[in-house]
Amino acid sequence: xxxxxxxxxxxxxxKIQWTKGTxxxxxxxxxxxxxxxxxxxxxIPIPKPKxxxxxxxxxxxxxxxxxxxxNKMPFFVFDYETLGLxxxxxxxxxxxxxxxxxxxxxxxxxxxxYEHISKKKHWNSTQxxxxxxELKQLLTNSRSTKVMHNEVFExxxxxxxxxxxxxxxxxxxxxxxxxxxxxxTKSLDFLAFVNFGVTWKTYPDYIMEDLTQLPLEExxxxxxxxxxxxxxxxxxxxxxxxxxxxxxxxxxxxxxxxETIAQIxxxxxxxNEQSRDNLLKDYKKERELVEHKLLNLDCIKLFKExxxxxxxxxxxxxxxxxxxxKIENLDPFKKTARGNFSVDKEVLTTYVGQSExxxxxxxxxxxxxxxxKLLKSWSDCVFPDGKYHGSFYPVETNRLxxxxxxxxxxxxxxxxxxxxxxxxxxxxxxxxxDFAQLEFRVLAALSNCKRAIEAIKTGYDIHMDKAxxxxxxxxxxxxxxxxxxxxxYRAKNEFVFxxxxxxxxxxVAKWLDISEQHAQNLQDKLWSDFPEIKExxxxxxxxxxxxxYVEIPPGRRRHAPLTVNEILxxxxxxxxxxxxxKVMNKIRKxxxxxxxxxxxxxxxxxxxxxxxxxxEEIRTVMETKQYDFMGDTPLVVEGSIGYDWYNTFKIGEIx
Numbered sequence: 001x002x003x004x005x006x007x008x009x010x011x012x013x014x015k016i017q018w019t020k021g022t023x024x025x026x027x028x029x030x031x032x033x034x035x036x037x038x039x040x041x042x043x044i045p046i047p048k049p050k051x052x053x054x055x056x057x058x059x060x061x062x063x064x065x066x067x068x069x070x071n072k073m074p075f076f077v078f079d080y081e082t083l084g085l086x087x088x089x090x091x092x093x094x095x096x097x098x099x100x101x102x103x104x105x106x107x108x109x110x111x112x113x114y115e116h117i118s119k120k121k122h123w124n125s126t127q128x129x130x131x132x133x134e135l136k137q138l139l140t141n142s143r144s145t146k147v148m149h150n151e152v153f154e155x156x157x158x159x160x161x162x163x164x165x166x167x168x169x170x171x172x173x174x175x176x177x178x179x180x181x182x183x184x185t186k187s188l189d190f191l192a193f194v195n196f197g198v199t200w201k202t203y204p205d206y207i208m209e210d211l212t213q214l215p216l217e218e219x220x221x222x223x224x225x226x227x228x229x230x231x232x233x234x235x236x237x238x239x240x241x242x243x244x245x246x247x248x249x250x251x252x253x254x255x256x257x258x259e260t261i262a263q264i265x266x267x268x269x270x271x272n273e274q275s276r277d278n279l280l281k282d283y284k285k286e287r288e289l290v291e292h293k294l295l296n297l298d299c300i301k302l303f304k305e306x307x308x309x310x311x312x313x314x315x316x317x318x319x320x321x322x323x324x325x326k327i328e329n330l331d332p333f334k335k336t337a338r339g340n341f342s343v344d345k346e347v348l349t350t351y352v353g354q355s356e357x358x359x360x361x362x363x364x365x366x367x368x369x370x371x372x373k374l375l376k377s378w379s380d381c382v383f384p385d386g387k388y389h390g391s392f393y394p395v396e397t398n399r400l401x402x403x404x405x406x407x408x409x410x411x412x413x414x415x416x417x418x419x420x421x422x423x424x425x426x427x428x429x430x431x432x433x434d435f436a437q438l439e440f441r442v443l444a445a446l447s448n449c450k451r452a453i454e455a456i457k458t459g460y461d462i463h464m465d466k467a468x469x470x471x472x473x474x475x476x477x478x479x480x481x482x483x484x485x486x487x488x489y490r491a492k493n494e495f496v497f498x499x500x501x502x503x504x505x506x507x508v509a510k511w512l513d514i515s516e517q518h519a520q521n522l523q524d525k526l527w528s529d530f531p532e533i534k535e536x537x538x539x540x541x542x543x544x545x546x547x548x549y550v551e552i553p554p555g556r557r558r559h560a561p562l563t564v565n566e567i568l569x570x571x572x573x574x575x576x577x578x579x580x581x582k583v584m585n586k587i588r589k590x591x592x593x594x595x596x597x598x599x600x601x602x603x604x605x606x607x608x609x610x611x612x613x614x615x616e617e618i619r620t621v622m623e624t625k626q627y628d629f630m631g632d633t634p635l636v637v638e639g640s641i642g643y644d645w646y647n648t649f650k651i652g653e654i655x
Contacts, residue, residue: 026561046197049232050104054224056217057109060127066099066107067134070144076101077147077172077231080154081211081223083112087160088383094161095211097135098223103231108224111135116212132162139166149173149188149230151255152393155262171258172230175237178251180559181396192229195236200225246555253554253578254394256585261392261400263588268387269407269595270605271378272423275644279418280375287367294360299327313364315344320361328355370415378421381405392597396558397570399577400597408598410645413489420646422596428605429641431614432648433622435580435600436636437462442575443500445633446553447536451529453633467491469522470512499523500533500572502564537568553578553629575629576600582626587618603645615639615651 057063070076078099083092093112100106110122111131123131139146139158148154151171158164176186184190192198201222207213214222241248294300295310303311303323311319320343324330330351332341345365351358381404383389388407395401402408410419424430435441440462444452455462467487468476476484494511499522509519527534544550544567549557552574562570577599584594584602592614596603602622606614622637642648 026563030561049196049198052103052228053105054221055105055107056220056224057107058122058216060123063109063131064134066109067138070099070101070138071141073101073144075145075147077103077227077234078154079148079223079226079230080157081219082157083210083212085153086383086389087157088385088387088389090384092161094157096216096219096223098220098227100227100231103228103235106224106227108220108227110216110220113216113219114212115216116210122216136162136164140164142167144168145170147172147230147234149226149233152258152262152265155259156265156389159262159266165259169255169259170234171255172234172237174254174258175234175241175251177394178247178254178556179237179240181394181398181556182559183396188226188229188233191233195233196229198229247557250554250556253582253585257394257581260581260584260588260594264392264594264597265389267593267595267605268383268385268389269603270387270423270425271382271421272644273379273382273386275420275423276375276379279421280371280379283367283371283375287364287371290360290364290367294357294364297357297360299323299357302327313361315365323357324351324355328357330355370418374409374418375421378405394577397574397577398552398556398581399573399599400581402597407596413486417646420644422603422645424605424643427608429608429611429643430595430645430648431604431606431611431618432640432642432645433602433604433618433637434639435576435622436638438576438579438600438635439497439572441633441635442553442579442630443533443536443572445630446571446575447530447533448631449530449532449536452533453631457634461488463488463492463496466496466522466526469525470495470514495522496526499526500537501568502537540568540571554627575627579626579630579635583622586621590617590621592618611641615641 057066076099078097080094081096082094086092095113096108096110098106098108109131112121112123112128114121121128138144139162145168146166147170149172151166151169151174155166155169158166172191173186173188176191189199189202192200203214211219241251291313294313300311300323303319306327307319307322311317311323313320321332321341324343325332325341332347333350334342334344334347336342345362348358348362352362353359378388381388381390388405390405390407391403392400393403400408407422410422412419422430437456440452441456443449444456452462467484467490470491471487476487479487490512495508498508498511505516505519505523508514508523509516512519540550541564544560544562548560550562550567550570551557552570554575556574558566558570558574580597580600580602584597587602587604588594593605594602595605604614604618619637619639623635625635639651640648641651641654
């Protein structure tokens with residue numbers, strides 16, 4: 001079937017073989033381009049990497065001699081092997097470390113390694129403390145450049161275990177991110193194979209979770225190879241970046257952002273166990289109430305009579321299609337990839353109004369999801385110090401993503417009360433600043449849309465304006481404040497930005513539940529209001545089709561394959577993310593505790609006595625132009641303050 005796709009293209013009957021949201025035509029083009037050079041690549045011999053020497057330092061005197069040598073070196077690559085991925089547990093420690101100065105000889109030695117069964121340490125406590133002290137001095141000297149692959153990891157561990165900030169840090173993974181940010185291309189394993197044709201032994205997850213299960217010499221060997229390939233990769237990518245000053249500057253900025261991420265992860269976000277428990281009880285009650293109503297519906301009673309069992313309500317249950325299409329006799333309109341009738345969220349939402357079962361089932365799934373996946377997982381992710389120390393990382397547009405847990409996913413619209421689990425410690429308050437219409441401002445600047453820029457300067461709210469066009473002024477006037485807020489949100493996310501990012505009237509009509517003609521009229525008015533943005537769209541698509549990448553201000557590139565949405569979205573979202581990152585870097589250097597990044601929203605933890613000064617200082621930084629690409633388009637932030645992330649007040653009401 002793949003050969004048929006390569007020859008004939010992608011049609012509806014074979015789209016299920018592709019990831020949802022894929023630009024099938026563009027992906028196929030990239031695949032064909034890649035396959036066209038396979039014949040030539042076959043004739044190229046697999047590279048034979050230069051040999052290297054691993055020196056395992058198992059004697060204390062050897063390790064001290066190494067540090068004496070290392071402190072005189074202007075450059076080295078190093079790597080940690082640790083017990084676990086995060087350093088906030090009682091047993092957290094750096095097991096081993098490896099260093100190379102030239103990519104040919106690597107020195108690998110134990111630090112806090114101990115035998116898995118006996119728990120016997122390689123060094124006595126005096127020797128271990130001396131090695132840790134030597135390591136501190138080496139990583140904080142200003143003479144040498146220190147290279148890592150994913151520096152945030154080593155930085156976070158060094159902050160906790162050594163109590164230091166690594167000086168003059170560089171990162172081979174961030175080099176690759178700037179050169180090519182596509183997913184799946186930045187791991188050391190992948191890059192070592194692609195560039196040098198090498199692989200090395202990998203271990204199952206249960207071993208990686210506790211590397212003391214490996215004999216010391218085997219672990220030292222594993223650690224050493226990381227440093228060798230990190231060094232060679234860094235030097236290779238360094239040459240590529242040095243050829244392009246714009247990309248080199250982007251790399252330097254990304255290094256600063258990595259320092260900020262490490263600091264955010266280290267400082268953590270405080271949470272309140274009582275708030276989590278109370279919310280969990282409330283959601284459990286709601287879920288049980290909805291479940292009780294569900295099981296007492298006539299359609300459920302008929303199902304139990306006919307099939308002799310209580311229907312399963314999970315999302316993949318085969319009982320749900322039976323209830324919908326055989327008992328309630330609803331008309332199916334959508335199929336799964338396997339050809340069965342779909343009962344996903346879209347389908348259930350469509351039947352709301354016709355079926356009380358669908359309405360209650362959606363609520364049941366909603367509360368079950370919050371209770372089971374969200375609040376419980378957020379409880380599991382609290383560290384012994386009572387904080388979340390999640391992971392932040394740049395995604396392809398340069399916006400930061402979050403995991404373990406994803407604190408950016410604390411719903412502020414449908415269930416904003418969940419945010420109360422993030423709290424300020426005693427003597428502190430949370431200060432929240434959110435950029436107002438940041439992506440629209442970036443788009444106005446990039447497209448040099450005079451009308452949009454002037455409208456922004458006068459306080460124009462494009463999302464509210466378009467909400468009025470969509471639903472009519474009378475409906476807006478009669479709506480409650482909450483309903484107006486929802487309509488503005490829908491206008492923003494189902495019309496304005498989708499249109500700016502390439503959505504067609506048919507899609508807009510479906511999202512807004514309006515006629516396709518009405519959607520067409522809305523878009524015609526949008527382009528009449530902001531013609532330069534439409535011209536910018538057309539120009540970006542032409543450049544992408546020619547160069548096969550889209551530029552993200554201030555100069556990074558996102559390469560093919562991309563969907564139309566990604567082509568048009570990347571520069572705007574990426575430009576906004578660049579502004580936010582630069583702002584965070586500046587504020588971090590001022591000594592402020594940045595608790596969370598939620599894209600255009602930043603949450604700070606400020607001492608109560610410093611609030612008034614901090615508000616002015618942080619606001620000034622955030623509203624100052626960070627890049628020339630913004631021209632004279634102003635930046636504005638909206639601020640709020642509170643003891644938790646939910647119960648907040650506008651700054652103007654307090655100060």
